Amino acid sequence: MDSLIGTLRLLAEEPSFAVAQALTGLAGASSLFLVSAGLTIVFGVTRVVNFAHGSFFMVGAYVAVSAITLVGFWPGMLVAALAVGALGVAVEVGILRRIYRAPELFQLLATFGLVLVIQDATLWLWGPEDRMGPRAPGLRGAVDVLGQPVPLYDLFLIAVGPLVLALLWLVFRRTRWGVLVRAATADREMTAALGVDQKRLFTGVFALGALLAGLGGALQVPREAANLHMDLNVIAEAFVVVVVGGMGSIVGAYLAAVLIGVVHAFGVLLFPKLTLVLVFLIMAAVLVVRPAGLLGEAPVPAGGGHGTGEPPLRPASPLLKLAGAALLVLLALLPLATEGYALVLMVDVLALALFAASLHFLMGVGGMISFGHAAYFGIGAYGAALAAKYLAAPMELALAFAPLAAAVAGLAFGWLCGRASGVYLAMLSLAFAQIAWSVAVQWLEVTGGDNGILGLWPSPWAAGPGAYYYLTLGLTTAGLLAIRWLAHTPFGQSLRAGRDSPRRAEALGMSVGARQWAAVAVAGAFAGLAGGLFAYAKGSVFPSFLAISRSVDGLVMVLLGGVQSLTGPIVGAIAYIGLADQLVRGVEYWRLVLGATIILLAVAFRGGLAGIAIRRAGAP
């Protein structure tokens, strides 16, 4: 607090300091704009939100570091941009082209798998150390702005943003190719009907987007060492920029990048621990006033057409009930057979099955794609840990507090659901989780930062491995049955109905937004309970509980099990933790294996394990 007041006083007494800070923000905005512009152009034409766009940025930075040593600084920048553009062509032709007609979820997942693959490929090629690049020749010094030294390179970057914006404007207004891109953005079907070669157009647009991201990464090299966290950091911010600016609007992306860049620069000064929270609040504020972003157009509600949809939910067949009961009996007998590692592992499997089922409720039932579901898992875990640490709550109370805390977080985030949907929501969910994670890392005094919170002990009655196993088994079973029950009730069915046809649902007097809001809170509560159970199983909580990789775990479990089946996430959790996890984490480049698996699932096996089982059983 004292430092905040001190900083405010400094800003008030020295306006030049504020100007210098604003210039720093503008310089940062340029790279962000380059990434966001590519993201928004690609989305406009292909309707694919490319999660791997931040990875292109990262690769651009790494290639630039290497290329500069070979061919010099400025040619190195060019080489980096072109190389990433070529990578974009390979990705578009190899993967994206196969999934343009697939459901949104699978498109997002495929590009998410790509994030993992590129991360490990970068690790393999360049190693784990940060790679510092050289300063730009001719732009090494600083100039005096109102008595404050401002790096020349920052001024150069500030100019790059508007320059690229102008160039893009020229390309899109004055070239035939640009006109075709705009036409395809406005009406894809009509452009195709007019005989435009869509394949080449899409590849070209994707290459341009990748090139811009690569250039953005390369230009960042003199300011920031190339590192393996760049991809997710920049994609979270780029999502915010694109949503705030309005999907598909390049000028909007520039305005939003400037807004976010400047907010960021001052946020670092004023609230160093909560910068990302500030960014999130700005975004929420913009969405209140303009739900489609600063310069975006309201998305047209789609769906509900004829011949779409999933098979209806049926009551569990006698066979499934029998299998469930048998599994439960088997699990209940497990402690008689073993006291050791198997029980500890099963507690993980159970908690994560509940986590996966809660995510499935949101995605499979509610049709709301979440790339940040770990936020609720982690908030539940931290909620329990904080209650135990600061309120000296016993385990029972702390475990009750976990779903509560997560539900409250769900209410806060779910409020956005009435204002955003589809890909917007997926992007916002990732940004939200990234923010929750950064709070856990940065707010040392409360969360312990990277050291986490240690010393969570179950109450004496549940302290033995067998006893805690039974507690987890009981609560997880209850949670799974409750989620299943909810899916069949009017509440759950109306979520599916609202997903199928929002217009029909509203015309019948149902509020789709209110239901989705509630669904986020409900799914959050179950994920929070899972997090609480997990926390007491480990005896501690760490920021990794809410890291992106945890969200990915959830997605893979749901996907592996099959999105269209309520039993899917349970099967997926068992398969993933019990088999894949043990195998995959033993491999050094496990992200590569995992990412490739996700891409394969999204491109080729969309029904998951449950889908394969259903196909085998001969059902339609």
Added chain:
Amino acid sequence: MTLLAVDDVAKAFGAVAAVAGVSLSVAAGERVALIGPNGAGKTTCFNIINGQLRPDRGRVAFDGRDVTGWRPRALARRGVGRTFQISQTFPSLTVRENVQMAMAAHGGRGAAIGRPLRRLDPAGADAVLERVGLRADGDRGAGALAYGDAKRLELAMVLAQSPTLLLMDEPTAGMAADERHQLMDLVSRLAREEGIGLLFTEHDMDVVFGHADRIVVLDRGRVIAAGDPAAVRADETVRRVYLGLDDA
């Protein structure tokens, strides 16, 4: 009794006055067709009435209450049912559950968690399905229905909410000729039996003249004629601007 009273509504998009002062009314049990050439303002007018658009001026009154600018779901709760040009159903639910969903929403139990949706008055839902001839299809997934059947299911969902006013946007679009008359015969019978007021837009003049008690003709955002089918058919202006171009 006047059920729906639209009074001098207008709506412009930029410089284009899509609707420039339209008034019309629908009485209980009355079937009114809203017709006009392409670009006459039918859809805009329709969307003002169903709550998708807020008019620049004018008033929409339903059942004696000013409902101008009410959202679709608020109108639905007051008893306004609507069907869409491309039928909107819930393909991931069974045919019966589609109707049960509509019934649940109507009864204020649209988000209840006490029991599965499929146990919610299945007999009542079947009775509604019976009326549109889909009783035998209750257990099928709605996504598997043929197009004409999906239209009838949509009608059943609306009927399950016992509306007093039914708005149908191009109810027979995309259907074969004999299917069109079957559907409209069904709608006419239900409207008569239940005293439901019906307002529909339609391109097929056979359907319009065969199933409307009264016809309102729009051109360039204004009403150029209104009256019973015989009077509209005989109207000189209508013959010139509309029927002359598009005579059926």
